[in-house]
Amino acid sequence: MKFEELPLETSLQRAIKAVGYETPTPIQEKAIPPLLEGHDLLGIAQTGTGKTAAFALPILQQLLVSGKVREPKCVRALVLLPTRELAIQVEDCFQKYGQYTSISTACVFGGVSDVPQKKALLRGVDVLVATPGRLLDLINQKVVSLRKLEFFVLDEADRMLDMGFIHDIRKVVAMLPPVRQNLFFSATMPADITKLAAQILRPHPIRIEVTPASTPIERITQTLYRIEKKRKGALLRALLMQNPDMTKVLVFSRTKHGANHIVEALEKAGITCAAIHGNKSQTRRQEALGNFKCEIIRVLVATDIAARGIDVDDVSHVFNFDLPEVPETYVHRIGRTARAGKGGSAVAFCCDEELDELKAIERLIRTRIPEGDPAILANLPADAPRGPQGRPQSRPPSRPQGRAQGRSQGRPQGSPQGRAQGRNGAPERRERSVSSSSEQPQQQQNSEQRPATPKTASGERPGSRARKRFWDKFRPKSEG
Numbered sequence: 115m116k117f118e119e120l121p122l123e124t125s126l127q128r129a130i131k132a133v134g135y136e137t138p139t140p141i142q143e144k145a146i147p148p149l150l151e152g153h154d155l156l157g158i159a160q161t162g163t164g165k166t167a168a169f170a171l172p173i174l175q176q177l178l179v180s181g182k183v184r185e186p187k188c189v190r191a192l193v194l195l196p197t198r199e200l201a202i203q204v205e206d207c208f209q210k211y212g213q214y215t216s217i218s219t220a221c222v223f224g225g226v227s228d229v230p231q232k233k234a235l236l237r238g239v240d241v242l243v244a245t246p247g248r249l250l251d252l253i254n255q256k257v258v259s260l261r262k263l264e265f266f267v268l269d270e271a272d273r274m275l276d277m278g279f280i281h282d283i284r285k286v287v288a289m290l291p292p293v294r295q296n297l298f299f300s301a302t303m304p305a306d307i308t309k310l311a312a313q314i315l316r317p318h319p320i321r322i323e324v325t326p327a328s329t330p331i332e333r334i335t336q337t338l339y340r341i342e343k344k345r346k347g348a349l350l351r352a353l354l355m356q357n358p359d360m361t362k363v364l365v366f367s368r369t370k371h372g373a374n375h376i377v378e379a380l381e382k383a384g385i386t387c388a389a390i391h392g393n394k395s396q397t398r399r400q401e402a403l404g405n406f407k408c409e410i411i412r413v414l415v416a417t418d419i420a421a422r423g424i425d426v427d428d429v430s431h432v433f434n435f436d437l438p439e440v441p442e443t444y445v446h447r448i449g450r451t452a453r454a455g456k457g458g459s460a461v462a463f464c465c466d467e468e469l470d471e472l473k474a475i476e477r478l479i480r481t482r483i484p485e486g487d488p489a490i491l492a493n494l495p496a497d498a499p500r501g502p503q504g505r506p507q508s509r510p511p512s513r514p515q516g517r518a519q520g521r522s523q524g525r526p527q528g529s530p531q532g533r534a535q536g537r538n539g540a541p542e543r544r545e546r547s548v549s550s551s552s553e554q555p556q557q558q559q560n561s562e563q564r565p566a567t568p569k570t571a572s573g574e575r576p577g578s579r580a581r582k583r584f585w586d587k588f589r590p591k592s593e594g
């Protein structure tokens with residue numbers, strides 16, 4: 115099928131040509147015709163399949179031909195997404211595809227001033243792309259209303275639930291007018307997502323599954339290195355130095371703290387890199403992403419939440435520096451390479467403490483990940499364990515008390531029962547994607563807090579050095 119065969123306005127066909135698309139991807143081929151007929155859609159698709167155009171093009175088409183006009187403070191199409199990066203990216207797609215039309219778009223997300231967002235919404239917009247918390251804020255402030263909504267898209271539904279947005283989603287859905295077209299996308303379909311989909315979609319939606327849930331993209335070459343934790347950094351550096359074909363490399367770290375350490379070590383080795391995670395400002399994150407996209411830097415180190423918005427063409431290699439606790443996350447991570455029909459490579463590092471995670475991943479993908487050349491491991495120097503200010507740490511650990519122990523509830527670390535589990539077995543503690551309180555799902559709000567200790571007159575907390583060393587050493591796996 116060619117795009118010209120689809121009943122899309124000339125202005126949209128022109129934009130498709132301008133962005134360089136020739137043939138629709140499978141999800142576009144399957145989704146666009148029924149969406150143009152007004153059906154609801156349940157799409158099971160990973161990022162990288164072309165799903166944004168699959169929903170954006172039919173929405174734009176229908177907005178163009180419906181004869182309706184936008185009203186002040188009203189929205190005609192709403193796309194709800196879990197992170198600001200993703201929201202920016204999807205709005206960008208709507209703008210690209212609608213560049214020869216008069217369709218207006220706006221994007222709202224937390225962590226930044228709401229003043230420009232309010233201004234954009236005042237006259238009404240055709241397409242609003244939003245994260246849930248900020249959208250609810252603006253609705254409560256009566257800056258925007260959903261009463262005239264014609265199209266509702268919930269994208270990355272599984273991530274939304276993982277991040278604790280379920281209550282916000284329910285609040286938004288309760289405000290939608292009863293007559294509307296609904297599009298629901300998720301990379302995986304566990305039971306709670308199926309239930310949510312049934313609450314949002316009209317009966318008998320079109321169901322399109324592009325890549326079977328939880329199956330990695332076949333074009334990705336996967337490699338595994340079994341390596342001690344303290345030597346992972348050295349292995350990453352050695353691989354990057356020995357393989358000039360690793361041109362655009364995305365490295366996943368489980369924690370923000372770990373991401374910073376990886377960047378520090380790579381920079382010392384003269385490898386251009388940057389980190390993106392929830393502790394970095396929006397500007398710094400956009401800057402790092404921009405430099406990575408333009409290949410000013412070779413390596414981008416990311417945590418899972420920050421990486422949700424990464425849409426970078428031609429990522430050559432994805433490294434799982436730490437294996438994720440939730441096996442589906444591995445699939446999401448490696449799906450960042452091999453996009454738009456291209457090939458790619460995924461390299462995973464697994465230390466002894468991560469054998470359970472490896473087992474879960476291999477069970478999920480129903481494949482044993484082939485091991486890489488062991489020769490490279492022979493001459494690796496060990497990375498010294500690090501204390502505060504990057505000093506090597508020599509003191510042997512004592513058993514951590516309080517929070518760390520409370521988290522594992524006395525069960526052995528590394529066993530699936532040993533970690534605090536949330537719904538669906540997902541870890542309760544996750545990195546937050548945004549800094550504004552409006553975007554922080556409630557279940558996560560207190561989890562970053564540490565026991566408060568009074569400060570001394572000098573402003574320092576007594577024993578804060580020692581405590582920092584302690585936390586650096588014993589920080590629970592999912593903490594950044």
Ligand code: AMP
Pocket residue numbers: 134135136137138139142160161162163164165166167425427453454
């Ligand atoms: P998505 O899954 O929507 O995030 O899209 C992944 C990537 O595929 C983006 O870089 C899109 O620009 C690109 N893309 C989407 N549709 C097509 C198409 N029909 N032909 C070529 N590239 C596409």
